[in-house]
Amino acid sequence: MTHAADLPLWIALPVALLLLLGAALALTGAIGLLRLGSFYERVHAPTLASTLGIGCVLLASMLFFSVLGSRLVLHEVLIAAFVVLTTPVTLMLLTRAALHRDRREGSEEVPPATASHVERK
């Protein structure tokens, strides 16, 4: 970050905007984690940070270091791919664990395990 001041304005503006947007989305996700009602609702909130939030930050990072280093920086593509592939798996594990526990406790909130009542079209 020592050369941040050398960055031309036309590239500094989009980098700053993308960083702010990404940070705002991460903050919104965190607020959602606090505000939403049930566990199944709260699990939706962090996806804001893990999709568009991280996307904006990575794009800003690519722009910044590609211009400063005057070469194309592609590490961020890998970060994005790994985040996109691993976050859904984590979320599904969490929700399935919650569902398993709720069904064992006989919670009224969750639907039954057998889906035989679902009509096929």
Added chain:
Amino acid sequence: MTRWLPHPLVAASLLGLWLLLVESLSPGSILLGAALAVAGSRALAALTPPTARLRRFSTVPGLLLDVAVEVVRSNNAVARIILGAAGTRIRQSGFAFIPLDMHSPYGLAALACILTATPGTVVVDYDAAGNVMLLHVLDLVDEETWVRIVKDKWEQRLMDIFE
């Protein structure tokens, strides 16, 4: 494919991944990446995954683009819900059963990842016997609407690719 290189596509992806990671195209890193790719694809073969056949690979870029558009759109929608800017309508979250026609394990995995990565929907459960997916939707207007969205927007196109 052969005993020597069982999963050429996986091996090529691993090599690409390695070259991106070291950010160099020197002979040394290509050699090391190729060795890792061959080792990785043979390790995968030892796990004996179900066979995948990618048909109509040409539709994949379009699908990925649609996923990106959908992610941006639903980020906006979920952010509005969280910040309380979605209007005065009472929002209700809930579960939706989605009866599926797709059986390919890779197609189902891709569908689950797309739906879960999109803010506002999370795949909660999958019943293999009835081939029914249980979805939790943050803004559930009506179960039937979501069945149509999942089936028409994603399932049909994934079936074209994987089955």
